Amino acid sequence: KAGVTQTPRYLIKTRGQQVTLSCSPISGHRSVSWYQQTPGQGLQFLFEYFSETQRNKGNFPGRFSGRQFSNSRSEMNVSTLELGDSALYLCASRGDLPPYEQYFGPGTRLTVT
Amino acid sequence: QQQVKQSPQSLIVQKGGISIINCAYENTAFDYFPWYQQFPGKGPALLIAIRPDVSEKKEGRFTISFNKSAKQFSLHIMDSQPGDSATYFCAASSKRGATNKLIFGTGTLLAVQP
Numbered sequence: 001k002a003g004v005t006q007t008p009r010y011l012i013k014t015r016g017q018q019v020t021l022s023c024s025p026i027s028g029h030r031s032v033s034w035y036q037q038t039p040g041q042g043l044q045f046l047f048e049y050f051s052e053t054q055r056n057k058g059n060f061p062g063r064f065s066g067r068q069f070s071n072s073r074s075e076m077n078v079s080t081l082e083l084g085d086s087a088l089y090l091c092a093s094r095g096d097l098p099p100y101e102q103y104f105g106p107g108t109r110l111t112v113t
Numbered sequence: 114q115q116q117v118k119q120s121p122q123s124l125i126v127q128k129g130g131i132s133i134i135n136c137a138y139e140n141t142a143f144d145y146f147p148w149y150q151q152f153p154g155k156g157p158a159l160l161i162a163i164r165p166d167v168s169e170k171k172e173g174r175f176t177i178s179f180n181k182s183a184k185q186f187s188l189h190i191m192d193s194q195p196g197d198s199a200t201y202f203c204a205a206s207s208k209r210g211a212t213n214k215l216i217f218g219t220g221t222l223l224a225v226q227p
Binding site: 004031033035042043044045048055056058090092094099100101102103104105106107 | 159162
């Protein structure tokens with residue numbers, strides 16, 4: 001089985017711009033989560049989707065949004081980028097049955113200048 | 114109460130030695146405790162996980178010890194190898210059937226010296 005894939009792997013944007021990141025989960029997984037990883041704040045939960053519905057949301061401003069498509073692929077969008085949004089954005093997918101293990105993709109490294 | 118506290122921040126172990134990383138939590142609703150390994154430039158990879166109804170789980174050289182009353186759990190890496198040099202994260206979650214949300218510790222940078 002192919003793992004979680006994320007595109008693009010690297011991205012450089014300017015303050016004020018917006019960005020869209022993409023994630024394809026493991027085949028058969030309907031649940032996708034997004035995390036932000038920074039040296040200062042560590043790994044923080046952004047939101048999760050299951051069958052195209054947002055099921056849970058972390059403590060991030062409304063500039064961070066996401067969606068999931070009928071094929072379980074997910075996108076996250078960050079509008080009006082700030083320098084502090086520079087981070088590794090990780091997507092994780094999870095199966096529908098126990099033990100509900102989550103598998104992470106390689107991440108998208110976003111740099112905001 | 115949602116935090117998971119991880120220690121030490123960094124660890125240096127000689128090849129063949131035992132690496133021990135500790136985590137503590139407050140939220141008694143947590144019912145799933147995974148450990149992830151992350152190499153530079155890669156996403157976290159699931160190593161081993163435990164539920165609170167068992168006190169220990171072993172997979173190869175990796176063992177999780179769980180103390181429910183103390184609300185602590187730890188990762189032991191036996192016969193540590195230079196290839197184990199990575200950052201290790203503990204995590205916790207609750208209601209796993211209903212949500213994916215993982216609360217992560219701050220990470221431990223492990224260096225295994227040859």
